[in-house]
Amino acid sequence: MHDTGKILVGLGVFGVLATGPIWYGLSRGGGAPPDLPKPAAAKQCVEPTAYMRSRHMELLDEWRDAVVRDAQRVYVASDGQRHEMSLTGSCLRCHEDQEKFCNKCHLYAGVETFCFDCHQKKRKLAATARREGGLP
Amino acid sequence: MTLRRRSFLKLAGLGLAGAGTVPVAEALVRGTRTEAGQDALRGKRWAMVIDERKCLTRGGCDACVQACHRAHNVPRMADPKHDVKWVWKERFEHVFPDRVTPYTPATMKERPTLVLCNHCDNPPCVRVCPTQSTWKRADGLVMMDMHRCIGCRYCVVACPYGSRSFNFEDPRPAIAGEPTDYPTRTKGVVEKCTFCAERLAAGQRPLCVEACEGIGCGALTFGDLGDPGSPVSALLRANDVARRKPELGTSPHVFYLL
Numbered sequence: 001m002h003d004t005g006k007i008l009v010g011l012g013v014f015g016v017l018a019t020g021p022i023w024y025g026l027s028r029g030g031g032a033p034p035d036l037p038k039p040a041a042a043k044q045c046v047e048p049t050a051y052m053r054s055r056h057m058e059l060l061d062e063w064r065d066a067v068v069r070d071a072q073r074v075y076v077a078s079d080g081q082r083h084e085m086s087l088t089g090s091c092l093r094c095h096e097d098q099e100k101f102c103n104k105c106h107l108y109a110g111v112e113t114f115c116f117d118c119h120q121k122k123r124k125l126a127a128t129a130r131r132e133g134g135l136p
Numbered sequence: 137m138t139l140r141r142r143s144f145l146k147l148a149g150l151g152l153a154g155a156g157t158v159p160v161a162e163a164l165v166r167g168t169r170t171e172a173g174q175d176a177l178r179g180k181r182w183a184m185v186i187d188e189r190k191c192l193t194r195g196g197c198d199a200c201v202q203a204c205h206r207a208h209n210v211p212r213m214a215d216p217k218h219d220v221k222w223v224w225k226e227r228f229e230h231v232f233p234d235r236v237t238p239y240t241p242a243t244m245k246e247r248p249t250l251v252l253c254n255h256c257d258n259p260p261c262v263r264v265c266p267t268q269s270t271w272k273r274a275d276g277l278v279m280m281d282m283h284r285c286i287g288c289r290y291c292v293v294a295c296p297y298g299s300r301s302f303n304f305e306d307p308r309p310a311i312a313g314e315p316t317d318y319p320t321r322t323k324g325v326v327e328k329c330t331f332c333a334e335r336l337a338a339g340q341r342p343l344c345v346e347a348c349e350g351i352g353c354g355a356l357t358f359g360d361l362g363d364p365g366s367p368v369s370a371l372l373r374a375n376d377v378a379r380r381k382p383e384l385g386t387s388p389h390v391f392y393l394l
């Protein structure tokens with residue numbers, strides 16, 4: 001135990017470096033989850049909000065497989081309502097702007113999506129941005 | 137308190153049983169049913185008949201090509217080697233090489249002949265695809281799942297009809313005119329005609345067929361070969377029809393009246 005001082009200093013430096021990004025993010029106010037706009041057109045999503053928030057990726061995967069592989073295009077929700085399984089036809093009809101809804105939260109969560117590399121609404125056609133770096 | 141072996145096993149069993157109820161509860165909470173739309177066209181074996189005799193009377197008509205490529209956001213690449221096609225016209229001698237002899241007149245050899253994916257019974261593209269991103273539906277359609285395609289191009293090589301196109305570059309900037317809501321593709325995937333699966337699901341026939349009828353030509357006929365009363369069944373009964381490269385055993389389901 002001759003180097004207690006050095007070890008403590010080393011640990012301190014390590015601690016600051018390792019947690020640095022967290023402090024940096026917090027100091028810039030990046031800690032709060034993004035405030036997502038609520039659609040004006042509808043009050044209720046296809047499934048309850050809590051489920052959509054945590055499991056929408058699984059739902060979309062199911063929709064994709066059902067539509068593309070099984071030629072099934074209608075989803076019967078838990079409340080019995082029928083919905084067209086379509087990202088642009090159903091989801092984006094209420095959540096009109098993917099930049100303000102999907103991308104905002106995905107940027108916050110650091111999860112990259114590539115749905116909109118192909119799927120698009122007429123007015124939103126731009127060259128694929130993913131390859132050029134950064135989140136969509 | 138010490139945990140005895142017996143009580144530990146009991147607790148573990150209870151815990152496992154509890155965990156098992158989670159997926160059940162989840163399945164009850166949300167809908168699990170998906171279904172085809174009420175309007176969807178259902179067929180046992182979709183097929184197309186192309187009446188080249190009618191098509192030829194229209195000279196340089198490409199109403200079907202325009203309609204298809206516009207609706208499906210098919211790009212027009214500047215480099216012809218990178219071009220993407222779903223339906224297009226090819227020289228007769230390339231479409232039916234076995235029907236050309238040394239004495240066939242040049243006018244016949246050069247006849248523009250409509251070609252598209254043949255939606256084979258025994259599709260080589262499906263056999264070679266390592267990710268099953270191209271597969272054969274029960275109703276005969278040879279489908280593409282762009283989500284799975286890894287761009288290996290085995291299918292492009294395997295298809296004896298050249299019906300498949302690879303996206304060598306980002307297709308979006310090369311889409312002519314006003315794009316539609318149909319998903320575009322990205323660089324690195326293979327695409328082709330799907331017999332308008334998205335339209336069949338909505339109760340409509342393929343767009344090329346409707347476009348051809350729209351200009352009053354009617355050279356394209358689409359229907360279900362499983363239904364003896366369908367127009368394609370009637371045409372196949374009444375005519376001597378040709379298929380492309382039948383000797384390969386792929387059993388194409390685009391038939392030609394030459």
